[in-house]
Amino acid sequence: xxxxxxxxxxxxxxxxxxxxxxxxxxxxxxxxxxxxxxxxxxxxxxxxxxxxxxxxxxxxxxxxxxxxxxxxxxxxxxxxxxxxxxxxxxxxxxxxxxxxxxxxxxxxxxxxxxxxxxxxxxxxxxxxxxxxxxxxxxxxxxxxxxxxxxxxxxxxxxxxxxxxxxxxxxxxxxxxxxxxxxxxxxxxxxxxxxxxxxxxxxxxxxxxxxxxxxxxxxxxxxxxxxxxxxxxxxxxxxxxxxxxxxxxxxxxxxxxxxxxxxxxxxxxxxxxxxxxxxxxxxxxxxxxxxx
Amino acid sequence: xxxxxxxxxxxxxxxxxxxxxxxxxxxxxxxxxxxxxxxxxxxxxxxxxxxxxxxxxxxxxxxxxxxxxxxxxxxxxxxxxxxxxxxxxxxxxxxxxxxxxxxxxxxxxxxxxxxxxxxxxxxxxxxxxxxxxxxxxxxxxxxxxxxxxxxxxxxxxxxxxxxxxxxxxxxxxxxxxxxxxxxxxxxxxxxxxxxxxxxxxxxxxxxxxxxxxxxxxxxxxxxxxxxxxxxxxxxxxxxxxxxxxxxxxxxxxxxxxxxxxxxxxxxxxxxxxxxx
Numbered sequence: 005x006x007x008x009x010x011x012x013x014x015x016x017x018x019x020x021x022x023x024x025x026x027x028x029x030x031x032x033x034x035x036x037x038x039x040x041x042x043x044x045x046x047x048x049x050x051x052x053x054x055x056x057x058x059x060x061x062x063x064x065x066x067x068x069x070x071x072x073x074x075x076x077x078x079x080x081x082x083x084x085x086x087x088x089x090x091x092x093x094x095x096x097x098x099x100x101x102x103x104x105x106x107x108x109x110x111x112x113x114x115x116x117x118x119x120x121x122x123x124x125x126x127x128x129x130x131x132x133x134x135x136x137x138x139x140x141x142x143x144x145x146x147x148x149x150x151x152x153x154x155x156x157x158x159x160x161x162x163x164x165x166x167x168x169x170x171x172x173x174x175x176x177x178x179x180x181x182x183x184x185x186x187x188x189x190x191x192x193x194x195x196x197x198x199x200x201x202x203x204x205x206x207x208x209x210x211x212x213x214x215x216x217x218x219x220x221x222x223x224x225x226x227x228x229x230x231x232x233x234x235x236x237x238x239x240x241x242x243x244x245x246x247x248x249x250x251x252x253x254x255x256x257x258x259x260x261x262x263x264x265x266x267x268x269x270x271x272x273x274x275x276x277x278x279x280x281x282x283x284x285x286x287x288x289x290x291x292x293x294x295x
Numbered sequence: 296x297x298x299x300x301x302x303x304x305x306x307x308x309x310x311x312x313x314x315x316x317x318x319x320x321x322x323x324x325x326x327x328x329x330x331x332x333x334x335x336x337x338x339x340x341x342x343x344x345x346x347x348x349x350x351x352x353x354x355x356x357x358x359x360x361x362x363x364x365x366x367x368x369x370x371x372x373x374x375x376x377x378x379x380x381x382x383x384x385x386x387x388x389x390x391x392x393x394x395x396x397x398x399x400x401x402x403x404x405x406x407x408x409x410x411x412x413x414x415x416x417x418x419x420x421x422x423x424x425x426x427x428x429x430x431x432x433x434x435x436x437x438x439x440x441x442x443x444x445x446x447x448x449x450x451x452x453x454x455x456x457x458x459x460x461x462x463x464x465x466x467x468x469x470x471x472x473x474x475x476x477x478x479x480x481x482x483x484x485x486x487x488x489x490x491x492x493x494x495x496x497x498x499x500x501x502x503x504x505x506x507x508x509x510x511x512x513x514x515x516x517x518x519x520x521x522x523x524x525x526x527x528x529x530x531x532x533x534x535x536x537x538x539x540x541x542x543x544x545x546x547x548x549x550x551x552x553x554x555x556x557x558x559x560x561x562x563x564x565x566x567x568x569x570x571x
Contacts, residue, residue, distance in 0.1 A: 028374040031367040036392050039404045085313050092307040113546040115500030117520035118539045122321045180299045189301035218397030220503030238399040245403045257400040264395035272388045
């Protein structure tokens with residue numbers, strides 16, 4: 005009711021508003037918009053033909069395939085862990101819960117280079133399991149399994165972090181109702197829990213996927229840079245760039261930039277959907293419960 | 296009544312096993328490896344000339360980048376929440392670009408933009424300002440990758456400011472300037488500090504975007520993660536491990552700091568809402 009009046013009383017003078025908007029948008033223009041435009045400008049600087057040729061290079065294609073493969077392997081683990089962790093944390097009380105939440109955040113704080121180094125220390129030739137792995141002919145480091153392991157580490161928190169606050173906010177009433185009406189655990193999960201958290205889950209998966217496909221530092225340490233074999237797209241970008249092949253490097257980079265744009269659009273759509281659902285939820289509740 | 300819902304043992308068990316196998320055991324492996332060094336050995340590696348220079352570059356550039364983001368992030372968050380302008384939804388989505396864009400893409404793009412013949416470098420170099428392949432380039436790259444943290448931490452807090460507080464300040468005769476600095480800023484300060492710490496913590500570990508633009512000169516523009524890699528490439532695993540331990544310890548401290556700040560911020564928020 006008073007919001008219109010409030011807005012007038014709380015507004016800055018016009019020149020302040022305009023200059024703040026100018027400063028903020030100017031900063032975003034130089035740091036975000038310009039780099040994004042530059043990726044595509046550089047990629048197409050040799051025309052469409054050169055661009056397509058760069059992308060159809062066999063090493064570029066195998067890098068794209070490897071990048072997708074790693075994401076496809078990693079995401080189901082993230083989903084399983086994220087749902088399990090969120091279920092335990094949001095639905096039950098136990099000691100050490102806040103410590104557990106902090107530990108889930110740990111991979112965000114650790115440098116990707118350190119993550120890569122840790123894998124070398126454990127699975128590398130002089131690592132803890134190195135001699136045993138070599139004796140059994142199993143290759144982890146400088147091969148696909150090592151790259152998958154570090155990507156699992158790096159993307160570990162994404163899904164759990166989205167789901168924990170969401171499920172805490174939703175409360176356990178609906179699930180308790182389902183169970184007391186005789187639903188089995190899995191029935192309750194698939195018919196009540198999963199429909200309630202599907203957008204949050206998707207949101208977490210979108211973020212995890214972007215990171216899995218884009219990870220550079222950790223993967224770089226354990227990949228061994230074997231051309232056409234253990235190069236993901238971000239690593240391929242580096243190699244080609246260091247060979248002064250700008251069109252090739254930015255061509256590959258433009259694919260990743262496109263992926264980033266798709267990620268941003270998908271994220272915005274899911275955010276919009278989630279906001280709609282919470283508004284519907286809040287509108288359906290009696291007023292004294294919402295505050 | 297407490298345990299009506301099923302799956303506690305299964306979900307917590309799986310969570311703990313997965314967390315331990317994937318995160319905790321490997322990280323303790325790092326500490327274990329470092330513990331094979333004597334303290335003197337560890338200390339001489341961790342405080343070697345090149346290592347000290349690398350910390351200086353890493354922390355100095357990260358601090359600058361986090362400060363730049365704290366200032367501009369506050370402005371951007373304020374503008375996005377309070378002022379209408381065309382294309383706002385688009386701009387709001389674009390803020391997350393550094394989270395979505397792979398760091399190697401950011402690295403080669405920023406290096407190209409700020410090089411002497413690049414779109415931006417071309418205008419800076421006549422002014423005597425060299426950015427690419429200098430420590431200043433590291434600041435630019437770190438500012439880019441840590442840009443969303445301050446904005447995203449502040450936005451919900453600014454949205455939640457109750458107009459009554461500002462009205463009260465205004466009706467008691469405060470100027471808009473006074474209201475902002477003495478009433479609003481103290482309220483959002485914990486969130487600002489949280490965003491700053493998150494940005495700083497992300498920046499000190501960053502590798503991918505920096506190596507393309509830094510020039511990577513030892514003692515001048517070499518960051519700690521790169522020094523770890525170059526030690527690895529010279530088969531100096533022990534040296535790399537010692538430096539990694541230093542980085543890991545700092546990450547831990549920052550993680551705990553962020554947690555404490557978030558708790559502070561939430562408490563403050565809560566006590567304001569309940570009027571306590």
